[in-house]
Amino acid sequence: MKKLLGYLDLVLFLVLVTVKLVVYGDMVNPYFTLKGILYPTIASLLVLASISLLFKPKGRSRYLYICNIVITCILIADINYFRYYKDIISIPVIKNGLLLGAVNQAVKSILQPHDLLLLIDILLIPIIKKILKLKFNNIYSNYMEIKNVSMPFKLRALSFALVLALSVSYDGYFIHKLNVEQPRLIEGMYNKIYITNALGNLNCHALDVYNFAKKSLFDKKSLDDEKANEIKTYLTENTKTSGSKFKNIGKDKNLIMIQVEALQSFVINKKVEGEEITPNLNRWLKKSLYFDNYYYQVAGGNTSDAEFMSNNSLYPASSGAAYYIYSGDEFNSLPKLLDKKGYYSAAFHGYKEGFWNRNAMYVKEGFDKFYGEKSFNLDEQIGLGLSDESFFKQSLEQIKSFKEPYYSFLVTLTSHFPFEATDKYGDFNVGNLEGTFMGNYLKSIHYTDKQLGMFLDQLEKDGTMDNSIIVLYGDHFAIPRNHSEELFSFVGETGNDEFAWMRHQKVPLIMHFPKDAHKGVNSVVSGQMDIFPTLCNMFDLKTPYKFGRDLFNVKDRLVVFRTGSFMDNKVFYSSSSKKYYDLKTGEEVAETDALKKKKEEALKQLDYSDTLLDHNLIKKFTENNEMSK
Structure with a gap:
């Protein structure tokens, strides 16, 4: 003892x-x-x-x-x-x-x-x-x-x-x-x-x-040629589509893509105290093609992951941020492919150039110019940095100077957590949500919506939209899980399980075409990995190195999340609980051989993407293609 x-x-x-x-x-x-x-x-x-x-x-x-x-x-x-x-x-x-x-x-x-x-x-x-x-x-x-x-x-x-x-x-x-x-x-x-x-x-x-x-x-020293060829073959097959809808519709047109900080779908067409949260986006939805079943797929890199997927259709890193870990890799990204078509490309973000390693990654991705914090007059700051109002006004002046055709990629900032300086958004009454996490977010996103409206209206007024395709989407969640009760209460959700949570992890994807063409709602199950292949189809860009699927010409949908969870046209699979849920009813469904294969397919995609990035395979594939010519 x-x-x-x-x-x-x-x-x-x-x-x-x-x-x-x-x-x-x-x-x-x-x-x-x-x-x-x-x-x-x-x-x-x-x-x-x-x-x-x-x-x-x-x-x-x-x-x-x-x-x-x-x-x-x-x-x-x-x-x-x-x-x-x-x-x-x-x-x-x-x-x-x-x-x-x-x-x-x-x-x-x-x-x-x-x-x-x-x-x-x-x-x-x-x-x-x-x-x-x-x-x-x-x-x-x-x-x-x-x-x-x-x-x-x-x-x-x-x-x-x-x-x-x-x-x-x-x-x-x-x-x-x-x-x-x-x-x-x-x-x-x-x-x-x-x-x-x-x-x-x-x-x-x-x-x-x-x-x-x-x-x-x-x-990084142990990848054999067999595995590399296996990945290359897989990507080549994944590029194939079943149709040609919207093929080369963007020929010689400008592309303006706007990634909006923390914009989630639950605020679209929603009112508080009788006033619309996003009146400007709601107005533009009526003149655009709106994807209302579009999910964010970010991981540890959050905003940078959304940028990475949208411009490359490669999965985020399993840990950390791809923008940092893989900044030494070669990419066949959207700006590089558009460059081959004679496009000038520029990225805009009103924060520090080194944040998320953008100053290095934008060069790797082929942007001709990056307008970061040092390129702007910091005349008004809200929260983390330059206000969205000033950001859009100054970015628009630069865009007007570009020779057409061009690709402009804009990333907003003001609606970033923790939704500071809410006094700046005092003109929006959130009622009994005043002072709450949800209330502060709604004020913040209402402010950003106002700036988006002025930016889009100006593009229309000066004629830029007549020869431009506008793509606008949200980057990731706004309401973290520890505030799920506020989210569920706001949207009228009665459940509080993983399926109830997942069904509200959508972000808007809006495409506007010249003369308000092709407007309507597309409810295809989709995610951020799908923007790049869709734009490749629309602008006739050739690359087999993408994991996403064209939104217009691929019916077999598979939205894979970094956790190993996935969603297809009918079912959501949760890797944390190993359960399948029917998308329409929310009821749990039994695993079938077909669902098991899709689960394996989801894990295979993640593994292939990680291996491709770990071993800089796009560079290897490209060099081999050049040698074989």
Whole structure:
């Protein structure tokens, strides 16, 4: 008993940190069960704890105390990152953090006071030790005497080896089990929430570090020609369409594409206190082709992921942002292909040029010019940077100077979370939503809608629209999952499950053609990966290196999300719960052989896209094509 008392620090470490990890698991896991997460959590903790057995008692206590601090800080960071991004922090995300000062500030604004409760034991342990020493000196002295009896190093090393072997074997069992149940999941890290739910937070981060190191040091050297040719063949087949609708409709026409920050579909044609939230977009919908079943597919790169998919039709990185990780790759992107048709291309964004690594990626993607923060007169700033009003006015002046035909790609900013400076939007009455997260968003997007209306009206007034195709879409969610109740209440949603959440993760896609041609509503199930192949058809651009599907000429739809979830014309599959839902009724449906094949197809697309980007295969394919001519 006395010997066990000497390891009280180790016991306390295991108990306290296990409680924290379990509490964290409950916060991020909608299907949380104590039994499901407890054992792999303890197994991963034992691996860490085994190292402490190498130290003498005093060193062991210090090691465990430091481990507690580090784990707690990771949990607090993960909790707040999850609140906004619905994901777990990874190594690429940490690397991106050097570029994301403004987003880091946004995440900090989500920090809640009760998060700091996780630090209580860390703060109290030194205080309790002092109290025991002062008030109960005899008991404390006896404990320290027992604790400080140190075993010879050989025995400590033997204890370490035995506990490590047992804990690694125990932990390895859970990892192997998950790998069998979900092949490719651990290697691809495409659904870190699921991994956390199954293996616990520590194992998820350990696997992330392992995969990142493996990918960085070994994987890029080990791709064989057979796999590369397999991917090339797949992409060639994926490019084939079943029709020629809208083929080359954009010949010699300007392309103006507008990516709107945090614009979600639920605000379209919706009123608050009798006033339209987006009156200008609602007005332009009547003169345009509106895709009302269009989903965002972003991952850790958020806005930059939307840009990446829309200009390349390649999937976002499994962790972090493709704009940062793959900025050294070659791309057959939209600006490059349009350049071959004699187009001038320019990108516009009223924020820092290095944010999301745009200054590097826009060059790689073939834009002739990037108008970033330094190119604008920062005469009015709202929230993160240049106001949308000033941004559109100044961008329009530049666009007017371009020689036709041209491609202008504009990315808005003001409606970015955390929807600051709401006093600027005071002319919009949100009623009882005043001061709420939803109310602030509605004011923000109402302001952006006003600026969009003035920009589009001016394009029409000066005749630019007579020879231009306008493409406008939202980039990602506005309302994070921790505010889902506000969203459901606003849209009148009675459910609160994953299907109810998914059905509201749509963003508008609007295409306007000269003379208001082809106006109407298209309800095809689609996503951001589909813009690029659709524009390739409309502007007769040749490239087989795309995963999305033409919106006008491919009937077999498959919208794949970075988590491994997917949606086709009839069913939504959730990778987190491994359930299928009927899109019309919301009822759960059983897996069929056809659905299983689509699930495998979704994972294959993600794997192929990752491999293509990891090994810069577009460059290899292009060079091989040139040599074969």
